[in-house]
Each structure stands twice: as structure tokens, then as C-alpha cells.
Amino acid sequence: MIQTTAVVVGAGHAGLAMSRRLTERSIDHVVLERGEVANSWRTQRWPSLTLLTPNWQTRLPGHDYAGDDPDGFMPVADVVATITLYASLVGAPVCTGTGAHTVRAAPAGFQIRANDDLLRARAVVLATGACNLPAIPAAACAVPASITTLSPLTYRDPGQLPDGGVLVVGASATGVQLAAEIHRSGRPVTLAVGEHVRLPRSYRGRDIFWWMQATGLLAERYDQVDDLTRARHLPSPQLTGTPQATMTDLNTLAAQGVRIVGRLGRIVDGVAQFSGSLANVCVLADLKMNRFLNRADEWATASGLDGELPPPHRFAPTRVDPRTPLELDLTSGEITTVLWATGFRPDHSWLDIPVLDRTGHIRHDGGVVTGAPGLYVLGMPVLRTRASTYIHGAGADSAALAGHLHSFLSSSTRASRSTRGLTKKDAPS
Numbered sequence: 001m002i003q004t005t006a007v008v009v010g011a012g013h014a015g016l017a018m019s020r021r022l023t024e025r026s027i028d029h030v031v032l033e034r035g036e037v038a039n040s041w042r043t044q045r046w047p048s049l050t051l052l053t054p055n056w057q058t059r060l061p062g063h064d065y066a067g068d069d070p071d072g073f074m075p076v077a078d079v080v081a082t083i084t085l086y087a088s089l090v091g092a093p094v095c096t097g098t099g100a101h102t103v104r105a106a107p108a109g110f111q112i113r114a115n116d117d118l119l120r121a122r123a124v125v126l127a128t129g130a131c132n133l134p135a136i137p138a139a140a141c142a143v144p145a146s147i148t149t150l151s152p153l154t155y156r157d158p159g160q161l162p163d164g165g166v167l168v169v170g171a172s173a174t175g176v177q178l179a180a181e182i183h184r185s186g187r188p189v190t191l192a193v194g195e196h197v198r199l200p201r202s203y204r205g206r207d208i209f210w211w212m213q214a215t216g217l218l219a220e221r222y223d224q225v226d227d228l229t230r231a232r233h234l235p236s237p238q239l240t241g242t243p244q245a246t247m248t249d250l251n252t253l254a255a256q257g258v259r260i261v262g263r264l265g266r267i268v269d270g271v272a273q274f275s276g277s278l279a280n281v282c283v284l285a286d287l288k289m290n291r292f293l294n295r296a297d298e299w300a301t302a303s304g305l306d307g308e309l310p311p312p313h314r315f316a317p318t319r320v321d322p323r324t325p326l327e328l329d330l331t332s333g334e335i336t337t338v339l340w341a342t343g344f345r346p347d348h349s350w351l352d353i354p355v356l357d358r359t360g361h362i363r364h365d366g367g368v369v370t371g372a373p374g375l376y377v378l379g380m381p382v383l384r385t386r387a388s389t390y391i392h393g394a395g396a397d398s399a400a401l402a403g404h405l406h407s408f409l410s411s412s413t414r415a416s417r418s419t420r421g422l423t424k425k426d427a428p429s
């Protein structure tokens with residue numbers, strides 16, 4: 001049995017940020033990682049992926065971006081290199097190739113089974129990521145067997161697809177990026193679009209993430225967000241990190257030749273049925289984008305920046321073809337691949353502690369897991385602020401949770417000392 005004060009599970013950027021915070025507080029710990037450092041980026045992302053957040057924002061506690069392209073966007077290989085470098089800079093005690101197979105409550109803490117080892121720890125930080133599994137709708141079961149189906153976790157590049165048309169389901173960051181890439185490879189692409197977040201890549205000469213930071217949007221706290229459940233499940237914005245900083249909205253994709261259809265509802269007898277609400281969801285997405293741009297303009301005026309920035313403007317509304325088909329026969333041979341870009345979900349199935357809600361998500365209050373003192377979770381969307389969804393959000397989140405963990409350790413030490421004192425005093429002689 002290995003005894004340590006804290007165990008961090010997962011050596012992505014979030015687990016490593018936490019490791020640094022624990023080291024700062026002299027809390028002894030180990031980081032368990034089932035693969036290598038930055039395993040998700042090495043094994044679960046497609047090679048052409050670039051971050052949609054600009055380089056200047058890819059910062060971790062004690063480590064800012066220092067390259068010569070702060071406004072550029074990191075390819076996945078650079079993300080791996082950055083996180084790997086960070087692990088060595090902070091001297092994180094990572095045990096690679098060591099999966100946590102169970103975590104369960106034990107007297108005064110937790111027992112963790114990792115490979116063949118048993119560990120005891122007073123606190124555990126779950127930093128295993130929010131995107132371990134693809135979230136695939138039930139309709140997937142009805143896709144004809146002749147069709148190749150992929151998720152973003154199994155997609156590598158267009159070369160792996162059979163010839164023929166591709167139905168990409170989902171039009172958030174992943175869906176629009178992959179629809180554009182597959183279309184460029186010469187395959188006809190149909191993109192099924194449900195609720196989505198439309199944002200321009202840049203506005204008034206500044207990247208949209210600059211505006212999100214400047215206006216305070218990213219700093220909004222989880223306990224001040226109107227509908228937290230909704231915020232935590234919001235689709236990622238239709239953005240791509242390309243060197244040209246181009247837009248990847250539906251107008252752009254349609255102009256390139258991608259066929260846009262409504263949300264995929266059901267597949268009946270091999271026929272995919274799309275919602276007729278496409279025009280409505282696009283109007284809503286335009287409305288929300290303009291609401292944010294209004295907020296940006298108000299902030300710029302209030303900050304006295306109007307003179308320095310190009311004038312405000314608005315983007316063309318999303319064009320929806322009134323002849324958009326509502327059905328697509330998947331047995332006709334037109335479509336040979338369906339790519340489910342319908343989101344991701346975490347995998348906490350290996351936790352042997354009753355802290356999951358009925359959808360499999362951990363119940364927590366800003367990362368402090370509900371009903372399991374000493375258990376923490378990091379790296380979830382809108383964990384403590386809207387920035388938590390992105391890499392740089394781990395900085396403030398890990399600081400806050402390390403502070404909580406430190407107080408928890410101190411108070412549980414005091415409690416156990418006073419219990420021991422009481423026991424001695426009260427013990428019959």
C-alpha cells in the first residue's frame with residue numbers, strides 16, 4: 001500500500017496545473033496517468049486540429065506563451081509539446097502508464113487501485129478530462145450497416161474515408177472544422193445543424209477571444225451564471241484556428257459547397273430525417289452573436305477605445321436555403337460515411353463513489369465534489385468561471401481548488417487530533 005497525501009488522476013494540462021499548485025503548498029502527491037503526459041492530445045485528437053484559442057491565451061500557472069506568434073493558433077503537435085514541457089518545468093511527479101481503475105472511500109480518505117498498486121490518499125483530484133468519450137445520439141443505432149461511422153475520436157483525416165458523400169452531424173467547432181476539411185478533400189459533405197454558437201473569428205481588428213476576455217465574459221463565475229446546467233452544456237463556438245483567421249460559419253461553408261441541413265432527428269428505414277427548425281436555430285444563433293457584439297461595442301465605448309479600434313459593424317445573417325431537404329436516404333449510396341460531431345462526455349465510470357448524476361456527470365460545487373469531502377474535479381466546462389472551459393482557465397481553478405484542499409487537510413488533521421485527544425481523556429482508566 002502506497003501512502004500519499006493527495007493523488008491527482010490525469011496528466012493533461014489541468015492535472016499538471018494542479019500538481020504545480022500542490023507543490024507550491026508542499027502537499028506531497030502523485031499524478032497518475034494511464035498513457036503519457038498530454039495523452040488525450042496525443043491519442044484522441046485528429047492530426048490537423050489546431051486550437052481555436054489564440055497562442056497568447058495558452059498559458060498555465062507560471063508558464064506563459066513565449067513563442068513568436070502570439071496571435072496564431074497551435075497545432076495539436078505543439079499542444080503536446082507545450083504540455084510535455086510544462087510537466088518537466090513544474091517537476092510533476094507523474095506515473096505514466098498508470099491508470100486509476102477504481103477510487104473508493106476509505107477511512108480518513110480514499111483508496112485508489114492503479115494497475116497492480118493500491119494507494120491511500122487523504123484527497124483525490126480528478127483531472128481526467130471532459131472529452132473522454134464521444135456523445136453519440138440514439139439515432140446512430142439506425143444507420144445502415146453499409147455506412148462507415150466515425151466520431152472525432154476515431155477520425156484521423158479524409159484519406160481514411162471511403163469514396164462518396166459524408167454526413168457530418170453537428171455544427172460546433174469540431175463539426176465545422178471537419179466538414180470544411182473533408183469538403184476540401186473533394187468529397188460531397190452534408191452538415192446537419194442543430195443549436196449552435198456562431199461567432200466571428202475576429203471583430204473590429206481583434207480576435208474574438210480578446211473580446212471575450214476584455215468584456216469580462218470569460219471571468220463570469222459559475223455561481224453567477226443564470227442557467228448553469230445550460231452553460232456547462234453549451235456547444236463550442238463555430239471557430240477554427242487557421243493562420244488566415246477565417247470564419248467557419250455556415251455562410252462560409254455553404255459558399256464553399258457544403259450542403260447545410262437541419263438537426264438530425266431520427267433515422268427510419270435508412271432515411272435520415274432532419275428538423276425543419278434550421279431557419280429558427282440560425283436566427284437564434286445570429287441574435288446571440290449580435291448580443292455579444294453589442295456588449296463588446298458598449299465595453300469599447302465605456303473603455304474609451306472607440307478611437308483606436310475600427311468602427312462597429314455587423315455580419316450578414318445566416319442564409320438558409322428554403323429548399324433545404326428534410327430527408328436523406330442513407331441507403332441510396334450517396335452517403336458512405338456518417339461522422340458524429342455531436343459532442344463529448346467525460347468517463348467517470350471507474351469511480352466507485354456515488355457522486356455521479358443520472359447523466360454520468362460529477363455533482364460538484366465549483367470543483368468541490370458534492371458529498372465526498374476531499375474529492376475534487378478539475379477541467380470541466382464552466383467549472384468555476386466560463387474560462388474553465390479553456391486551457392488557461394486551469395490556472396485560477398487549480399489555485400482555488402488547491403486552497404480548498406489545503407484547508408480541508410488542515411481541518412481534518414485538527415479534527416482527528418481533537419478526536420484522539422478526546423478519546424484519550426475520556427478513555428476509562
Ligand SMILES: Cc1cc2nc3c(=O)[nH]c(=O)nc-3n(C[C@H](O)[C@H](O)[C@H](O)COP(=O)(O)OP(=O)(O)OC[C@H]3O[C@@H](n4cnc5c(N)ncnc54)[C@H](O)[C@@H]3O)c2cc1C
Pocket residue numbers: 009010011012013014015032033034035036037038039040041045050051052053098099100101127128129130131152174344350378379380389390391392
Ligand atoms: C476537439 C477538442 C478541441 C479543443 N480545443 C480547445 C482549444 O482550442 N482551446 C482550449 O483552451 N481548449 C480546447 N479544448 C478543451 C480542453 O482544453 C480539453 O478538453 C483539454 O484536453 C482538457 O484538459 P484536461 O487536462 O482537463 O483533460 P485531458 O487533456 O483530457 O487530460 C486528461 C488526462 O487524464 C488521463 N486519464 C483519463 N482517465 C484516467 C484514469 N482513469 N487514470 C489515469 N489517467 C486517466 C488521460 O489519459 C489524459 O491524459 C478542446 C477539446 C477538444 C475535445
